Amino acid sequence: MAPQNGGQPATSEDNLTITTFSQSSRDMHVRVEKPEAGYLCSLSMCARVPLPPDELYDLLISPTDCMRIFKTLKQVNHRRVLSEDSQGNRTVEVDQTGTWRFLMFRGSFTVRMVVEQRRADRTISFRLARPGFMRDFSGTWCVRPFDNASLDALVNKHTPSPLHRLQSSLRAVEQSLGLGATQAESLVVLQQSIAPALAPPPALAKMLQRIAAKQITRIMSDLTEEVDRINSSRSGSSSASSSTAAALPPSAGGDASAATQQHTLSRREKREQQRQAAAAAAEQALEDKKRLAAHVTELR
Incomplete structure (x- = not known):
């Protein structure tokens, strides 16, 4: 442009x-x-x-x-x-x-x-x-x-308002608790x-x-x-990996059946792992929210 x-x-x-x-x-x-x-x-x-x-x-x-x-x-x-x-x-x-x-x-x-x-x-x-x-x-x-926090800090760096200072404090708490997005x-x-x-x-x-x-x-x-x-380079590597995986030939005879069963078992295990991880993440998120609420109360 x-x-x-x-x-x-x-x-x-x-x-x-x-x-x-x-x-x-x-x-x-x-x-x-x-x-x-x-x-x-x-x-x-x-x-x-x-x-x-x-x-x-x-x-x-x-x-x-x-x-x-x-x-x-x-x-x-x-x-x-x-x-x-x-x-x-x-x-x-x-x-x-x-x-x-x-x-x-x-x-x-x-x-x-x-x-x-x-x-x-x-x-x-x-x-x-x-x-x-x-x-x-x-x-x-x-x-x-x-992000909005950095842009806001850039705009308000000379005369930060009380609201801006409070927002900065809350963002600092989020980062310290690991709640900030990557x-x-x-x-x-x-x-x-x-x-x-x-x-x-x-x-x-x-x-x-x-x-x-x-x-x-x-x-x-x-x-x-x-x-x-x-x-x-990263985009190309990701595309190449996907293409290579899609192009792998299936095994013949009984090997194909065994591979299918193993694949089905792996999918079940993966779903169970995902369910357990989601439950753990939900519990952690609830705990983090409680800690964040406590910090906000202290800031007030």
Whole structure:
């Protein structure tokens, strides 16, 4: 789907405006906000990705997968784990070279960053390890389930209402009790600030803003391509397994009769197992509802 842009009229070549602009498609929205004094720009991006949050987070923190997926990542010159614990928290120092492209212009840049990964809330924060041509290059990636709770939190993050806080508490209780549904899609949110060591002239600043926005859209396009490949591969494997099972030839003579009896017995056993599992699930659900009601009473 072709991008749809809001704000000021877009340029014909890049479909982006000059100072403050936003670029949207069905599953992604990128916004470059008017920068604070001394900053080139502040970017925000949110995207819908058809992959479970934990799996998507694992892709983003894997050095091997990142080198394979992202075309803007040219090479990793240095990587060192500074700290790590058993909870999935890790701090890494990484020096990497990236590439950029804008119209007929191309180039590369090298930055050394400190990256902090927090598995509990699926966040990846980064900042410059040492300044160079950049005075500040920092931001945070956050991977959440794509659901009403995440979208509501995104809308109400600045001025949450009492109702929103109560809803958040109830959802937290649901998750702690294991009542939350398994999520098949993710909401990816990025907040990023860029400040060069020397303030560029206005004309150059406008071009650099467009380059920064294009970098984000390319990164997300690469990630979306990989997710589509993963989902297509799974779909193909499932279809192949079904076709193979359907194509298996029946046994001959007495073997066929024995196989039929065994199949009938297996079906009876399976139905009995399903009945027992359903009864156990109903009992557990009733117990969970009682525990949830008790927690809600405490919240009040």
